[in-house]
Amino acid sequence: MGDSSKVILASASPRRRQLLGAAGISFEVIESLVPERRLTGEPARDYALRMAREKAGAVSSRFAEAIVIGADTIVMCETQILEKPAHPEDARRMLEMLSGRTHTVVTAFALARGGSVLESSPVESQVTFRKLSEAEIDDYIATEEPFDKAGAYGIQGVGGGFISRVEGSRDNVMGLPTEPVVAALARWGVKPA
Numbered sequence: 071m072g073d074s075s076k077v078i079l080a081s082a083s084p085r086r087r088q089l090l091g092a093a094g095i096s097f098e099v100i101e102s103l104v105p106e107r108r109l110t111g112e113p114a115r116d117y118a119l120r121m122a123r124e125k126a127g128a129v130s131s132r133f134a135e136a137i138v139i140g141a142d143t144i145v146m147c148e149t150q151i152l153e154k155p156a157h158p159e160d161a162r163r164m165l166e167m168l169s170g171r172t173h174t175v176v177t178a179f180a181l182a183r184g185g186s187v188l189e190s191s192p193v194e195s196q197v198t199f200r201k202l203s204e205a206e207i208d209d210y211i212a213t214e215e216p217f218d219k220a221g222a223y224g225i226q227g228v229g230g231g232f233i234s235r236v237e238g239s240r241d242n243v244m245g246l247p248t249e250p251v252v253a254a255l256a257r258w259g260v261k262p263a
Contacts, residue, residue, distance in 0.1 A: 094262030145221030
């Protein structure tokens with residue numbers, strides 16, 4: 071594989087690595103280290119898209135020939151954006167809010183080369199939680215699974231047991247909408263191995 075078709079994933083997320091690898095894409099991981107800060111009043115889709123574009127752009131400006139994939143996942147319940155919980159009480163607040171309700175997971179992705187974004191898109195899934203008991207929430211927080219995940223849960227972990235329905239892509243909820251990403255890579259000459 072020459073430099074022109076080298077793919078870099080600008081994320082340390084083990085879930086994104088797993089999804090991209092399972093799709094047959096050969097890639098390296100280089101974290102973007104772009105701080106995730108929402109602008110005042112910024113809508114969830116715009117925030118996720120801006121972060122994905124900034125992450126991809128930051129890494130691609132250092133590796134000009136590679137195609138860089140940036141991604142960002144946001145959980146939105148009603149009008150509130152739920153990012154990664156800062157502490158156990160924050161995780162509890164989020165899980166209580168999600169309990170028995172449907173929320174939106176937006177994962178935006180961006181492809182960049184030479185510091186310029188080639189294309190980007192937000193992808194949405196609707197996730198419905200069953201009603202959770204206080205004990206379930208306490209036990210889940212004790213696993214420490216919620217702390218590196220937007221919305222304080224992981225669909226691929228223990229938190230998957232809280233979900234009664236997913237409309238849209240499950241991969242998207244995990245952090246990477248695999249089908250649209252693979253299709254976008256193909257448009258730029260990158261095919262699964």
